Amino acid sequence: MKKTSTRLADGRELLYYDSRDDAVRDAVDPRPLDPVATTAQIRHDPLLGDRVAVASHRQARTYHPPADECPLCPSRDGRHSEIPAAAYDVAVFENRFPSLAGDAGRCEVVCFTSDHDASFADLTEERAGLVLEAWTDRTAELAGLPGVRQVFCFENRGAEIGVTLGHPHGQIYAYPFVTPRTDLMLRSVAAHLARTGRNLFDDVVARECAEGARVVLEGEHWVAFVPYAAHWPYEVHLYPRRRVRDLRELDDGARTEFPRLYLELLRRFDRIFGPGEPPTPYISAWHQAPFGLSDFAPEFALHLELFTVRRTSGKLKFLAGSESGMNVFINDVPPETAAARLREVASE
Numbered sequence: 137m138k139k140t141s142t143r144l145a146d147g148r149e150l151l152y153y154d155s156r157d158d159a160v161r162d163a164v165d166p167r168p169l170d171p172v173a174t175t176a177q178i179r180h181d182p183l184l185g186d187r188v189a190v191a192s193h194r195q196a197r198t199y200h201p202p203a204d205e206c207p208l209c210p211s212r213d214g215r216h217s218e219i220p221a222a223a224y225d226v227a228v229f230e231n232r233f234p235s236l237a238g239d240a241g242r243c244e245v246v247c248f249t250s251d252h253d254a255s256f257a258d259l260t261e262e263r264a265g266l267v268l269e270a271w272t273d274r275t276a277e278l279a280g281l282p283g284v285r286q287v288f289c290f291e292n293r294g295a296e297i298g299v300t301l302g303h304p305h306g307q308i309y310a311y312p313f314v315t316p317r318t319d320l321m322l323r324s325v326a327a328h329l330a331r332t333g334r335n336l337f338d339d340v341v342a343r344e345c346a347e348g349a350r351v352v353l354e355g356e357h358w359v360a361f362v363p364y365a366a367h368w369p370y371e372v373h374l375y376p377r378r379r380v381r382d383l384r385e386l387d388d389g390a391r392t393e394f395p396r397l398y399l400e401l402l403r404r405f406d407r408i409f410g411p412g413e414p415p416t417p418y419i420s421a422w423h424q425a426p427f428g429l430s431d432f433a434p435e436f437a438l439h440l441e442l443f444t445v446r447r448t449s450g451k452l453k454f455l456a457g458s459e460s461g462m463n464v465f466i467n468d469v470p471p472e473t474a475a476a477r478l479r480e481v482a483s484e
């Protein structure tokens with residue numbers, strides 16, 4: 137793997153991750169770009185104790201551009217995009233329309249391939265492995281920025297999720313605080329440790345493996361299951377068998393096996409609703425331990441949560457009254473049924 141760090145015309149950082157060690161990345165961004173003006177602001181909600189990123193500059197962001205104006209395609213035929221190279225493997229750059237910026241964190245875009253019409257599930261294992269390297273490298277680098285407490289690598293796929301660019305890409309948010317979901321998990325971990333002397337993540341994974349009804353896929357180094365209390369119609373959690381806090385701590389065995397298992401999960405997701413159905417919209421989210429002051433962060437377990445908001449052919453799960461108003465999820469698909477379906481649609 138070769139990593140090359142460059143700058144876009146407005147000073148934002150652009151990084152290339154190449155499979156080939158002799159890749160040369162010297163294309164210059166010729167666009168006359170104004171410096172990025174961000175107004176990102178973190179506001180604290182005194183009742184809920186959580187935070188909201190207010191980012192009014194995002195209203196002007198690129199919204200469903202035609203394919204020939206895609207800002208994530210390589211720069212070709214006299215058209216200049218966010219990526220000056222004429223082709224690339226994996227490219228990462230600072231978002232021009234960040235939700236978090238300056239002292240309030242950082243947002244990056246991760247392009248998985250030059251191919252506008254592909255999706256993550258179409259990538260080769262080698263390329264998926266390169267994306268894993270890029271996520272790992274970004275986690276290490278962003279962890280070192282002053283004020284960053286947590287790094288979140290994720291992919292939103294599908295217009296139903298609100299994706300405004302069709303090009304296969306994900307994002308990385310570096311938050312200047314511990315996110316509420318991670319904080320909740322760490323509280324549960326602390327309570328479980330005090331009560332039993334054991335690690336909660338270890339117990340959850342062991343229970344799923346022992347029961348088996350919700351296990352979807354097992355490898356030597358990873359296991360994937362639908363959680364007992366899944367919130368979403370189809371939701372899979374993927375854990376390395378050896379518990380680690382974040383991507384940086386994965387061993388070679390887990391790194392090598394990850395692409396095959398993850399690609400298989402994504403391909404199964406596209407088959408859940410049967411042939412002829414448009415690609416399944418999904419959110420794929422890496423949960424990593426926060427850095428710095430959290431007492432129980434060493435007990436955190438890196439894992440990936442993959443879920444879709446589609447509940448049946450042509451119908452979406454909306455976060456309506458109970459979910460949005462009270463944070464109580466109503467799931468119409470029993471987790472055991474979802475797991476059975478995800479086993480049924482395995483690749484031949």
Ligand SMILES: [Zn+2]
Pocket residue numbers: 206207208209251252303
């Ligand atoms: Zn594109």
